[in-house]
Amino acid sequence: MSRLVIKGGKHLEGEVYIHGAKNSSLPVLAATILCGDICEIHNCPYLTDVDASLKILNYLGCTALRENDKIHVDSKILIHSDIPDKLMHEMRSSIIFLGAVLARTGRARLSFPGGCDLGSRPIDIHLKALRQMGASIEVEKGIIDCRTEGRLKGAHLQLTFPSVGATENIMIAAATARGETIISNAAREPEICDLAAFLNACGAKISGHGGGVITIEGVETLHGCSHTIIPDRIIAATYLAAAAVTGGKIKLNGIVTDHLTPILAAFEESGCLIEEEAEGSITITAPKVLKPMKDIRTMPYPGFPTDAQAILMSVAAVAEGTSVFVENIFDNRYKHVGELRRLGANINLEGKVAVVEGIKRFSGADVQSTDLRGAAALVIAGLNASGETRITRLRHLDRGYDGLVESLNLLGADITRM
Ligand code: UD1
Numbered sequence: 001m002s003r004l005v006i007k008g009g010k011h012l013e014g015e016v017y018i019h020g021a022k023n024s025s026l027p028v029l030a031a032t033i034l035c036g037d038i039c040e041i042h043n044c045p046y047l048t049d050v051d052a053s054l055k056i057l058n059y060l061g062c063t064a065l066r067e068n069d070k071i072h073v074d075s076k077i078l079i080h081s082d083i084p085d086k087l088m089h090e091m092r093s094s095i096i097f098l099g100a101v102l103a104r105t106g107r108a109r110l111s112f113p114g115g116c117d118l119g120s121r122p123i124d125i126h127l128k129a130l131r132q133m134g135a136s137i138e139v140e141k142g143i144i145d146c147r148t149e150g151r152l153k154g155a156h157l158q159l160t161f162p163s164v165g166a167t168e169n170i171m172i173a174a175a176t177a178r179g180e181t182i183i184s185n186a187a188r189e190p191e192i193c194d195l196a197a198f199l200n201a202c203g204a205k206i207s208g209h210g211g212g213v214i215t216i217e218g219v220e221t222l223h224g225c226s227h228t229i230i231p232d233r234i235i236a237a238t239y240l241a242a243a244a245v246t247g248g249k250i251k252l253n254g255i256v257t258d259h260l261t262p263i264l265a266a267f268e269e270s271g272c273l274i275e276e277e278a279e280g281s282i283t284i285t286a287p288k289v290l291k292p293m294k295d296i297r298t299m300p301y302p303g304f305p306t307d308a309q310a311i312l313m314s315v316a317a318v319a320e321g322t323s324v325f326v327e328n329i330f331d332n333r334y335k336h337v338g339e340l341r342r343l344g345a346n347i348n349l350e351g352k353v354a355v356v357e358g359i360k361r362f363s364g365a366d367v368q369s370t371d372l373r374g375a376a377a378l379v380i381a382g383l384n385a386s387g388e389t390r391i392t393r394l395r396h397l398d399r400g401y402d403g404l405v406e407s408l409n410l411l412g413a414d415i416t417r418m
Contacts, residue, residue: 004391004405006382007414008364012248014411018236018255019045019402020069020229024194026093027168028227029053031195032073033060033100034176035202037224041071044229045402048395052090056083056097075104082109091399095123096165098146099173102135108146112139125166129157133170133177154179154218162187162300167214168195175204177218186214189301190259194230201225233259235401237308238376240264242408243284244272244315245384250411251283262304266312269293270319292321292358298329310336310377317345318384319358327352336374339367343381343389361386369393372400379404383413 020043030053032039044050044066054071057064061079065072081101088094088111095113102108113121127137127144133152138145154177157170167187172195174181186192188210196209202225205217236255243250244267257264257276264274264282271287293316298306306329316323317340327333334354337347342365346357364387369375375397382389394417397404405415 001392002394003418004379004382004394005416005418006364006379006385006389006391008362008382008385008387008389010246010383010412010414012242012246012250012383012408012411012413015251015253016239016407016411017253018231018239019043021191021194021232022047022049022400023164024191024229025050026053026091027096027172027191027195028198028229029057029064029071029073030096030100031172031199032057033062033075033078033097033104034172035075035222035224036104037076037222039073039075039202039224040226041073042226042228043069044071045069045232047400047402048398049091049093049400052087052094055090056087056094059083059087060101078105081105081107085111088113092121093165095126096168098126098144099130099169102130102146102148103152103173103176106148106150108144110144112142112144125159125161125163126169129159129166129170130173132157133173133181151218152177154181154216156182157184159183159185161185162212164189164192167192171195171199171206171214171216174216174218175199175206176220176222177216179218181216181218183214184212186212187300188212190230190233190256198225198227201227230259231255233263234305234307234311234373236260237263237311238380238401238404240267240272240284241311241315241380242383242411244270244286244290245318245380247286247288248411249283249285251281253281255280255282257282262302263308266293266296266304270315290315290319290358292316292319292323295324295326297326300329306330306333307373309333310373311380313337313347313354313356314340314377314380314384316356317347317359317381318361321358323356323358325354325356327354335370336377339370339374339378340381342367343385345381363387364389366390369396372396376401383408
């Protein structure tokens with residue numbers, strides 16, 4: 001079993017490049033299916049979730065190949081419209097293939113994603129929208145079987161929650177549907193805008209993305225394009241946290257500062273100095289003593305992202321005073337708390353609320369990753385801790401972090417992967 005061994009207490013200093021966003025790469029790769037042509041996707045990180053997407057594309061009949069950070073997808077020929085269970089289970093987000101496969105082939109048969117590390121992950125919003133667009137859908141024994149006669153048809157869709165995945169699935173399905181689709185209460189995340197930019201570069205007619213109402217004028221066919229994935233704002237948050245807990249100073253390059261607004265506000269509240277010297281880079285300088293973050297409430301974008309909650313909790317845990325977190329997006333996203341407590345954190349949970357009483361410093365111990373961002377929170381805690389922190393179940397970390405250990409070591413950390 002592989003594990004990370006972190007000798008904590010090193011001061012981190014230097015520069016780091018922020019790689020492309022996992023949560024943009026996955027829907028964009030799924031959407032390449034619609035083109036029936038060749039797409040080149042740049043700035044794709046090396047992640048197990050991206051590998052799982054490539055396996056699905058290759059199974060479906062596409063040729064999907066990686067060359068450094070570029071992924072080349074030829075989707076001229078599709079031979080399957082089902083996705084085997086094994087491939088579906090390699091990555092929860094595989095549900096993002098539903099709209100693309102259905103729109104391209106008129107049929108999509110895949111297994112229900114089911115629950116995951118963050119609690120139940122229903123897909124009712126995805127299915128309701130596709131039904132409104134004319135798909136007939138049967139769900140039996142964990143299999144979702146979708147069909148459509150001819151092209152899907154545009155519809156006015158009012159989402160009950162601005163689900164990121166559902167908004168993406170609908171945008172993809174609607175791009176080549178007959179007529180206009182309007183998504184009200186759509187997700188506004190930067191990754192939604194990236195997907196819209198990709199689809200528009202392929203000839204789609206999407207407008208309003210980034211706002212709560214997205215309009216998609218369906219076109220008959222799409223063509224290939226070359227597209228560069230946006231930087232990963234959660235990776236950026238992770239390096240900011242690494243600087244904060246080590247009294248460090250780190251320059252982040254290759255970012256979009258606007259995507260980080262709520263995250264930067266939290267770091268500034270904790271007493272960190274954030275300086276933007278040039279477009280696409282910021283420098284964080286940690287204070288001697290971190291201040292608490294009074295009220296971190298996770299919300300859909302542009303609110304504070306749920307994916308950064310665990311990471312910021314490791315920062316709050318070593319601040320002088322009491323911080324309060326409210327998790328509003330997922331019903332089971334505090335699994336990392338038990339592990340942070342093993343490292344000495346003083347955190348009390350009550351339902352959606354976590355009250356974090358700052359301690360002076362974490363103390364190294366053996367801990368287990370519980371989920372992707374929970375794993376990152378443990379790495380942050382380990383960087384701060386006295387003594388050695390050993391983290392197992394690294395498969396979670398590998399889903400979302402490309403070269404984390406190498407980059408942190410270049411900044412001065414002492415981490416070994418055994
Ligand atoms: C995406 C991100 C994930 C992030 C999340 C919220 C990807 C690959 N993953 O996940 O990292 O944490 O957005 O920003 O982009 N819901 C329903 N019914 C549905 C769909 C969602 O009830 O049909 C609920 C979910 O259970 C959850 C909430 O809506 O409580 C948010 O989910 P959603 O925005 O869909 O997240 P994902 O797209 O799965």
